[in-house]
Amino acid sequence: MQPGPVWVALWQLLAATPGQNKRQLLAGLQRMGLHGLTTTDVNRTLYANTATFARDGATPPRWRLTGAASWNGGAVPAAVPAALPRCYVGKEPRAWQIEALAAWRAHDRRGVVEAVTGTGKTTVGVLAAAAAVDAGERVLVLVPGRELLDQWYDVLRRDLHGVLVGRHGDGHEDGLDDHSIVIAIVNSAAKYQMLPLGMSGLLVADEVHRYGAPYFARALEPDFDGRLGLTATYDRPDNGFIEHLEPYFGGVVADCSYDRGLADEILAPFRVAFVGVDFTPDEQKAHDEYDDRVRRLRRRLIVDHGCPAEPFGEFMASVNHLRVGGEGDSRAAWDARKYLDAFTKRREVLAECWNKQVALAYLAPVLATADRGLVFGETRRSAEHAAAVLRASGLQAMEITSGMNTLERKQRLAAFKDGHAKVLAAPRLLDEGIDVPQADVGVIIAGSRSKRQMIQRMGRVIRPKADGRPATFIILYVKRTAEDPDTGAHEGFLEQIIDVAQEIERFDHLTSGAALLAWHLSGRRPN
Structure with missing residues (x-):
């Protein structure tokens, strides 16, 4: 297959001047007479041809030709993907997932895959587990809580054929002596030696950043030869990263950034609004x-x-x-x-600032236009207040909190999925773990300095939409406090999104609801 004109032009640009980012490359393409392109078109070509184009860790990435890249005007051989594991019967993996698995294998099956929430990092773990089972190994999947315990169990039973999958924790006591794969809640796994003596195995750690705590780190058994960590952001606010995680897993061997997710159309384009409020x-x-x-x-x-x-x-x-x-x-x-x-x-x-609730009422018309909306709080009381404010504005809204039993939480998530509830308000419960039905508007009423938490929250609303419309992400904050971007809040998060968001806008909470709605709707109009 002959390379396309964009591929050829990018090759020529990077051969002449390595280290260009997507915007510089787009300008170069336009100088060469290739008009009507966008940075998304550039990224799509770059990321689809990683045998030819390599990137660094900058934001946005700077690109160069790989050592193996060559072109003499003739045909370019297509890379032959590795065969999928025999027991894997799930969906065809995405390109980045295949690349991530290959990179992990190239690092002696040790390392961390860092992928923005919503891009499908679980599939990388499922593929690694399936390959290990094919090779006769036992697999332990560590998860932080019962929601992920059940989700991994359902996914593995769905995507793997003829594999005995068990659970450990939350009343389950399955083990690797008689199961090929066991998903275990980390605080339960830390009490026991999970890998039987004399057996070889793979440990997959979902939300790996959680396991740098000294007690959880006990679950990181040294006899597992294969070690795969999965996370949206591989960092911790303490020394657990240096003391436990990096010595066990090593560093990041592959990633899927916002750039890659947007280029591959795994993620929806998105717009971000910051709405500042004052205290009473x-x-x-x-x-x-x-x-x-x-x-x-x-x-x-x-x-x-x-x-x-x-x-x-x-x-x-x-x-x-x-x-x-x-x-x-x-x-x-x-x-x-x-x-x-x-x-x-x-x-x-x-978290419970009165003017945040006032601003949320202004946002009710925005949430009313959504297929579904999510409101992220910090405390149970703030989530309850948010749901009440939106109900008073005529929306079908309900809260979901950790104080509810499992059945009640499942019922509310089902109501949200079925459309019986248009908006779901929650404290930290939805930040990681729970598989939340697709939403297209997210509102944060309690900001966080944690880049990981912000990425996880935004990942809940930027899954692709059938009509291609962008997602809207709105962050409420109290001015002149630790929540204010002007005082350094969200710095790491902003660094990641500033070059990939369609738009980042600032509003005052006194801005009318009509103005906020107009801004939101303007992003949905076709260009």
Whole structure:
């Protein structure tokens, strides 16, 4: 098959000047007379031909020709994909999934695959597990909770033929002595040696960033030769990454970024709006008091009681150790408890800010245009308030929280999937793990400094839409606080999306609902 004109032109541009990003390459294509193209067209060609084009880790990536790339004007041989595992009967894998699996194998079956939520990282784990079963190995899949336990169980039973799959945890006690694959909740697996002596095996760790905690790290058994981590963002706010994860798994061997997901049309294009609100006078006073208390006690915990200043996760681990009297120092325990109390109350003031609820009411017309909408909160009470505000605005909205039993949560997710509920409001429950039905508008009413949490939340709304329309992602924040992008909030998240989002807009909460609706609808009109 002859290479197309875009392929040839990109080859020529990168042969002449390596290290160009997609925008520079698009400008070069236009100079060469190839008009009517977009950066998506450029990315589609680059990512579909990774035997020829290689990228670095910059944002956006800079591209060069691979060492093996050549072209003499003749036919270009197509790469022959590796055969799928014999027991795999699932859907045809996407190109990036095949590439990720090949990269992991090339690293002696050790490493982490980092993929934006919604791109299908689970399939990489399923393919790796199927290949291991074909080779006579046993497979342990670690998951953080019962929702993922059941989801992995259903997926593996659906996509693998003739393979005995079991579960461990949440009342299940299956083992690898008589099952080819066992999905285990990490805190249950950490209590036992899961891989029988003398057997070879593969460990797949879903949401691998979670297992850097000392207790969870006990589940990372050294006798597993194959080790595959799956995550949206391979980092932690403490030393668990350095102490446990990287020594066991190694680094990232393959990824699927927003760029790749958009180029392959795995993800929907998206637009982002930040809506800033102000505290009421009483809220401002309460926030300032708690904030002052947090800062003062943090200094005391570091200077007087020896808590590490950074990373923040290690600081919090040390504070919690002192809180329960870990050092036998009653003054340290008292300071730790007062710090955690003030920290929690400051977070609650931010999460339950009255003007966020006012802004959410302004957003009701936007959510009304959605097939389905998701509202992400920080506390159960803020999720309940959000659902009530939207119901008062005439929307079919309901909350879903961890305080509900499994059956009630499943019923509400089913109602959302069937369209009986148009909007679902939840605290952190929906951030990872739960398979949420497709939504096209997401609203965050409690911001987070965690890049991973923001990526996971946005991944819930940027799955491709049948009509190609973009998703809308709206972030409410309190001005001049830790939520404000102007004070550094969302910095890592913004770095990832700033070059791939169709538009990033800023609004004040006093902006009329009509203006917000007009902005939202403008992105849905055909160009």
